[in-house]
Amino acid sequence: MLFKTITKENFRNMIEGIMENNEVIGPKSRDRDTKGAKIYRFLKLNSFDELEMDYTRSYSSPKNYFLPFKEDLATYDLRDTGWEQEIRYTIHPRIIVGMRACDINALLKLDQVMLKSQYPNPYYSARRRNTVIIGLDHEPLEDCFCRSMNTDTAFHGFDLFMTDIGEKYFVAINSDTGYMILNRFDSCEVGEEDQLLYKEVRGRIESKFKTQVDITIVPELMDLEFESDVWKRWGDKCLSCGSCAMVCPTCYCYGIEEDIDLNFDKATKRRFLYSCNLLDFATVAGGHNFRPEAHIRLKYRYYHQFRGFVEAFNQSLCVGCNRCGKACLAGISPKAVIDDLIGTEKR
């Protein structure tokens, strides 16, 4: 990998330069919560000043720029003699600034499913390939457990990745596009001092992780403790609202709906993100529900995250951002559930 540095002033020039002709998405505060803390979201930026480089955690993840909440898969022209299908992808170049390592790793996990599988998903692929990602390091929050999930650093999956080393950003370059962008603006070679500073910052970040989740034996526990009352304990609290999946950077379950125009000449096939915690997730015709109870559905969310995905790709699906824990009105967080699961094993 190539590395460079860029001064904060030049970084500003760079983002402003890109903004002239491209859509730039970045963390922006929109609202405040009841305690007065800012709520951040990844939104389109109209000027550099809207970009909040010191943001903590975005409420929902930037995954929605790759897997939109709702997306038209196809439209149909209905005629008396039949119909014509039209499929269009949004191939709309975009730059996302300020993505965290965990969110970049989340994309890499989605890539496994959406790109590197038997049936690559062209809609995702079009968005993924036409999005430039500029990552940004940060100091872990109280409840981040990405280090336990091995997703606290990103080594690929981005174009540029920046670490704040005081006066400058230390930039890892991972694509030709990233290299070209950087080269148009004044960037410098990495000096000895920059390298020392970088190591120091990385060391400081690593020492600041407070939350740990031990997942070593969790894949096995998912089967061993399948009937455990841990699931009932947490599951009975679950409101089956699906918020956890909506904010999660890796949850990708979806549903399909088809609509027809009032004058019966156009139809649309639409995909919308779903959640395996919603009541009718596994209901089939005739009304049989393979997962009738909230605790069974909650268990399966964890089963997919911590067992199913491990079996398929040798890694957990969860990246440890704790967005779901924060969003959950019932107070269910992965750390609490997994600690409880491990606890029953020791008892």
Added chain:
Amino acid sequence: MSKPPDFNRQTILMQSERGFKSEIIAAIPLTAKEKLFHIRICDPCERENFTFLPGQFIMIELPGCGEIPISISSSTSNKEFLALCIRNVGKVTGMLHRLKAGAIVGIRGPFGTHFPMEKMTGYNVLLMAGGLGIAPLRAPIYWANNHRSDYKDIIILYGAKEPEQILFGYQFEEWRTIYNLNILTIVQKADKRWPGRKGIITDLFGDIHIEPDNTFAIVCGPPVMFKFVCAHLSTLGLPRQRMFVSLERRMHCGMGKCCRCNVGSTFTCLDGPVFDYWTVMNLKEAI
């Protein structure tokens, strides 16, 4: 700044997303709830290239209405049309039942795993179906008929609720006489006019002889059925890896993306619907 050169790389549109435009060439009522549809892919070239294996399914789409998974119930060697046996149970199936010959639908596929017919060469084949479970069994039955000399005894056990609900009964005589298959049927409820047996499918085990070392079994039907049937076959000594079942789950994509068909750690649309019974036993809540 102008756009970086890496932008706008086109992605290839997969056939699995686009689907084949197909025409319903016949819609034949079988019972009060089931119809058999003959569906022909419109484009001759696409039709010629479409191949599938016994046990696979397709996604059939009615634009503006919805898309559902249906097992292919015709012979793999039938290049003219696909036969789909569809029960009217809801929105899409209800709409399909109202369509007549000439209507255009979309199909995507084929998807999923298949019954390993090649592996069964030289063995007896025991096929067991409950109710609509006969639909996915028609493809392997046709396959066995077309390769009759590859297999030893072929036995079909078929259980239905009532005599009126027996599907494809009109073909049984042909299969018996021409292809030398042994077909036994049983119904749960019947009046005096029914000459055959009454009971549940496992009652038929008394009427046949199974050689556990020499037999492959294929089971399709409601989950309760294959639970009992497979348990019985295991006690006879049939290895679990020689029993195959076809699972049913909600499906929205058929391509391992929507997760709706998830069982345990696998997806029914990719790793199934055909699973061997050993795998099923290891999947949480498969049955």
